[in-house]
Amino acid sequence: xxxxxxxxxxxxxxxxxxxxxxxxxxxxxxxxxxxxxxxxxxxxxxxxxxxxxxxxxxxxxxxxxxxxxxxxxxxxxxxxxxxxxxxxxxxxxxxxxxxxxxxxxxxxxxxxxxxxxxxxxxxxxxxxxxxxxxxxxxxxxxxxxxxxxxxxxxxxxxxxxxxxxxxxxxxxxxx
Amino acid sequence: xxxxxxxxxxxxxxxxxxxxxxxxxxxxxxxxxxxxxxxxxxxxxxxxxxxxxxxxxxxxxxxxxxxxxxxxxxxxxxxxxxxxxxxxxxxxxxxxxxxxxxxxxxxxxxxxxxxxxxxxxxxxxxxxxxxxxxxxxxxxxxxxxxxxxxxxxxxxxxxxxxxxxxxxxxxxxxxxxxxxxxxxxxxxxxxxxxxxxxxxxxxxxxxxxxxxxxxxxxxxxxxxxxxxxxxxxxxxxxxxxxxxxxxxxxxxxxxxxxxxxxxxxxxxxxxxxxxxxxxxxxxxxxxxxxxxxxxxxxxxxxxxxxxxxxxxxxxxxxxxxxxxxxxxxxxxxxxxxxxxxxxxxxxxxxxxxxxxxxxxxxxxxxxxxxxxxxxxxxxxxxxxxxxxxxxxxxxxxxxxxxxxxxxxxxxxxxxxxxxxxxxxxxxxxxxxxxxxxxxxxxxxxxxxxxxxxxxxxxxxxxxxxxxxxxxxxxxxxxxxxxxxxxxxxxxxxxxxxxxxxxxxxxxxxxxxxxxxxxxxxxxxxxxxxxxxxxxxxxxxxxxxxxxxxxxxxxxxxxxxxxxxxxxxxxxxxxxxxxxxxxxxxxxxxxxxxxxxxxxxxxxxxxxxxxxxxxxxxxxxxxxxxxxxxxxxxxxxxxxxxxxxxxxxxxxxxxxxxxxxxxxxxxxxxxxxxxxxxxxxxxxxxxxxxxxxx
Numbered sequence: 031x032x033x034x035x036x037x038x039x040x041x042x043x044x045x046x047x048x049x050x051x052x053x054x055x056x057x058x059x060x061x062x063x064x065x066x067x068x069x070x071x072x073x074x075x076x077x078x079x080x081x082x083x084x085x086x087x088x089x090x091x092x093x094x095x096x097x098x099x100x101x102x103x104x105x106x107x108x109x110x111x112x113x114x115x116x117x118x119x120x121x122x123x124x125x126x127x128x129x130x131x132x133x134x135x136x137x138x139x140x141x142x143x144x145x146x147x148x149x150x151x152x153x154x155x156x157x158x159x160x161x162x163x164x165x166x167x168x169x170x171x172x173x174x175x176x177x178x179x180x181x182x183x184x185x186x187x188x189x190x191x192x193x194x195x196x197x198x199x200x201x202x203x204x205x
Numbered sequence: 206x207x208x209x210x211x212x213x214x215x216x217x218x219x220x221x222x223x224x225x226x227x228x229x230x231x232x233x234x235x236x237x238x239x240x241x242x243x244x245x246x247x248x249x250x251x252x253x254x255x256x257x258x259x260x261x262x263x264x265x266x267x268x269x270x271x272x273x274x275x276x277x278x279x280x281x282x283x284x285x286x287x288x289x290x291x292x293x294x295x296x297x298x299x300x301x302x303x304x305x306x307x308x309x310x311x312x313x314x315x316x317x318x319x320x321x322x323x324x325x326x327x328x329x330x331x332x333x334x335x336x337x338x339x340x341x342x343x344x345x346x347x348x349x350x351x352x353x354x355x356x357x358x359x360x361x362x363x364x365x366x367x368x369x370x371x372x373x374x375x376x377x378x379x380x381x382x383x384x385x386x387x388x389x390x391x392x393x394x395x396x397x398x399x400x401x402x403x404x405x406x407x408x409x410x411x412x413x414x415x416x417x418x419x420x421x422x423x424x425x426x427x428x429x430x431x432x433x434x435x436x437x438x439x440x441x442x443x444x445x446x447x448x449x450x451x452x453x454x455x456x457x458x459x460x461x462x463x464x465x466x467x468x469x470x471x472x473x474x475x476x477x478x479x480x481x482x483x484x485x486x487x488x489x490x491x492x493x494x495x496x497x498x499x500x501x502x503x504x505x506x507x508x509x510x511x512x513x514x515x516x517x518x519x520x521x522x523x524x525x526x527x528x529x530x531x532x533x534x535x536x537x538x539x540x541x542x543x544x545x546x547x548x549x550x551x552x553x554x555x556x557x558x559x560x561x562x563x564x565x566x567x568x569x570x571x572x573x574x575x576x577x578x579x580x581x582x583x584x585x586x587x588x589x590x591x592x593x594x595x596x597x598x599x600x601x602x603x604x605x606x607x608x609x610x611x612x613x614x615x616x617x618x619x620x621x622x623x624x625x626x627x628x629x630x631x632x633x634x635x636x637x638x639x640x641x642x643x644x645x646x647x648x649x650x651x652x653x654x655x656x657x658x659x660x661x662x663x664x665x666x667x668x669x670x671x672x673x674x675x676x677x678x679x680x681x682x683x684x685x686x687x688x689x690x691x692x693x694x695x696x697x698x699x700x701x702x703x704x705x706x707x708x709x710x711x712x713x714x715x716x717x718x719x720x721x722x723x724x725x726x727x728x729x730x731x732x733x734x735x736x737x738x739x740x741x742x743x744x745x746x747x748x749x750x751x752x753x754x755x756x757x758x759x760x761x762x763x764x765x766x767x768x769x770x771x772x773x774x775x776x777x778x779x780x781x782x783x784x785x786x787x788x789x790x791x792x793x794x795x796x797x798x799x800x801x802x803x804x805x806x807x808x809x810x811x812x813x814x815x816x817x818x819x820x821x822x823x824x825x826x827x828x829x830x831x832x833x834x835x836x837x838x839x840x841x842x843x844x845x846x847x848x849x850x851x852x853x854x855x856x857x858x859x860x861x862x863x864x865x866x867x868x869x870x871x872x873x874x875x876x877x878x879x880x881x882x883x884x885x886x887x888x889x890x891x892x893x894x895x896x897x898x
Contacts (some may be wrong), residue, residue, distance in 0.1 A: 045882070045886055045889055046886060048882055048885045049879075049883060049885075050881050052875075052878065053879070056875065056879060059875070063292070063293035063297065064264065064268060064297075066292040067268055067271070067272075067291055067292050067293050067294065068271065070293070071290040071291040071294055072289070072290040073290040073687070076730075076731035157354075181451050
């Protein structure tokens with residue numbers, strides 16, 4: 031190639047830059063569908079629509095498990111003892127401070143609805159176990175109380191409360 | 206790769222790395238500094254295009270496997286769900302299926318380039334044979350891949366091809382049983398074909414590496430057939446060949462994009478949208494277009510074993526070409542006699558391809574036999590003979606000398622594209638002759654969704670849906686459609702609330718409940734259309750409907766076609782006509798006659814229909830004037846109802862059609878601009894070689 035002074039951008043440079051830019055845009059446009067296809071598809075998203083759960087059959091002291099978006103959801107019909115224990119704790123002393131009132135719906139504090147996935151590394155804690163009248167995770171020993179809050183063990187956060195609402199006293203919609 | 210690498214890294218890390226694994230130097234000497242003859246024309250860009258297409262197929266294929274299930278009861282469904290639900294699933298599927306055809310277009314151009322310019326001659330014999338091996342692997346891969354969607358053509362193509370091996374004496378039947386993994390093509394067959402289809406492309410990659418290595422050892426051929434004599438004759442691969450190959454790749458992508466976005470099912474076969482049925486063979490089994498010439502050769506030999514041997518021989522004979530061709534001159538540019546026979550050979554191949562698509566009857570058989578004989582005569586008699594008796598034109602002394610006198614290669618590019626187009630016409634030629642000849646061609650209707658900017662008429666889709674709901678759903682399922690699709694963009698345009706209400710109007714089976722019982726509940730928007738209530742299984746359907754099973758309608762509009770005939774099947778590729786299915790459906794709905802014509806024997810339990818194959822259909826006329834009440838003021842005639850239901854089924858079969866055409870337009874505009882920029886870039890890069898700054 032003949033030597034050229036690079037003092038000024040030439041038409042040749044502009045052409046090369048333009049072609050390179052268009053090529054880069056093309057590459058990005060091609061890459062996007064290849065990446066996007068791995069996201070949840072339309073049927074998975076549709077299957078993740080909100081579900082309704084009838085609370086009537088759940089006895090006091092019972093914890094049931096339902097699935098929403100492939101995640102286990104604990105629905106706990108708390109006894110008076112469990113409610114009192116949850117409310118009487120010194121919130122500031124908790125590893126992840128949160129009052130019980132922030133984790134239940136007003137007027138329905140006998141119902142605790144949490145995602146049943148340990149916030150440590152994802153195992154499902156076992157109900158009615160552990161020292162805090164709550165859950166015990168067998169994988170690494172995290173212990174949750176009757177409000178689903180972490181009390182002891184490696185988990186960093188309380189069990190997550192999913193979006194839900196009461197449709198009536200005996201029916202909730204999760205999601 | 207002749208001589209040590211000239212790569213001298215300046216960077217300290219690169220020096221350290223190069224001393225331990227000289228891969229950068231290898232890439233540099235093979236694809237940057239590599240001396241390339243400077244007179245290569247555009248026929249030489251197809252090697253790069255083939256590598257590109259191999260990459261496209263592997264990438265789209267690996268992604269498709271993320272969504273595909275290789276099991277007979279789930280394969281067809283998994284492909285359909287991918288087309289509908291996976292983000293850009295329709296695009297990935299069409300890229301892969303049309304990519305296979307484009308891969309073969311490129312390989313045939315590449316091979317015919319070799320035949321014309323003597324690329325197989327000394328010292329490139331091993332290079333050529335590696336190419337034949339790659340071609341055989343491509344054919345195997347293409348066959349295996351085509352079985353995976355598990356449509357009618359997949360299944361029956363698999364049956365026919367595996368039955369080739371039964372021609373082997375003594376062990377033939379055992380070999381076939383071993384291939385099948387059963388007594389017929391079935392699930393074991395599908396699963397192992399899936400495994401092999403995933404494997405072979407990587408074997409192809411390996412042989413391609415050998416192929417490029419073999420090429421680099423001896424150097425590229427060139428249009429004169431005179432080997433490079435000095436540095437004057439060559440240019441470094443980068444940027445010269447790189448930019449020229451890239452430019453042609455973009456042009457190639459324009460053709461590729463045309464098929465993917467505008468006529469994605471043109472090169473395929475409508476019967477493959479019918480789920481595989483081991484009990485019914487389609488009336489005309491044809492392989493994909495790229496196998497048609499060999500299919501033509503196979504069928505022209507009346508003996509089973511001889512036919513199979515002839516077919517395989519027609520490919521294997523290529524291996525011997527370096528020794529069959531006695532000419533000392535490589536390039537047909539300087540071989541006036543051979544050139545004539547080259548083009549006759551091309552015509553013979555196209556002819557065999559066309560004949561492979563026709564039913565093996567009458568004049569077609571005679572023509573196929575003549576062309577088969579000619580095919581072998583070309584290699585065994587003509588090619589050796591011409592080399593001995595021909596007087597070639599005087600060769601230039603060097604490449605540089607020939608470059609000073611050369612003319613442009615634009616004509617060659619155009620010829621290539623015309624040739625490619627001709628190759629791609631053969632599939633519709635196949636369709637053009639299908640169907641019993643006495644069934645008339647359905648009249649052409651005008652559809653709002655036809656053409657590159659077509660859109661569905663939402664009111665029409667809503668009316669069509671009403672026809673489905675009130676008439677067809679009694680017996681026909683729509684299993685790939687969900688109620689939520691009714692509210693999707695590009696569809697009938699119901700609101701989510703309306704879709705929910707429609708869903709609630711259907712009863713859906715659910716369960717088991719806590720008592721262990723299955724139960725019925727109102728449909729929810731996320732549910733799929735439930736199966737018809739009139740029959741529980743195929744056996745019951747056959748008992749109710751005189752042996753017929755009402756087909757599911759989800760892809761019906763793509764699963765039906767009719768003969769287009771000459772010259773329409775050529776025009777269709779440019780006019781983007783792909784409404785054969787809906788035209789057929791309308792004709793069928795309106796084609797009922799009260800009584801069959803004189804002399805026609807109507808089988809008991811069936812009704813005469815003008816357009817149904819063999820004229821006897823088990824479904825009584827479903828539509829009558831006023832049968833479905835239209836609330837938008839449209840007159841509810843049979844004609845209107847049939848057009849509305851056909852349009853609805855067109856949407857049901859291709860719910861993403863509007864997106865496909867819109868994205869297609871953007872892609873085409875982009876590619877044309879990009880091609881223009883690449884062209885001028887290429888000219889600028891080559892300016893000094895072409896003799897002007």
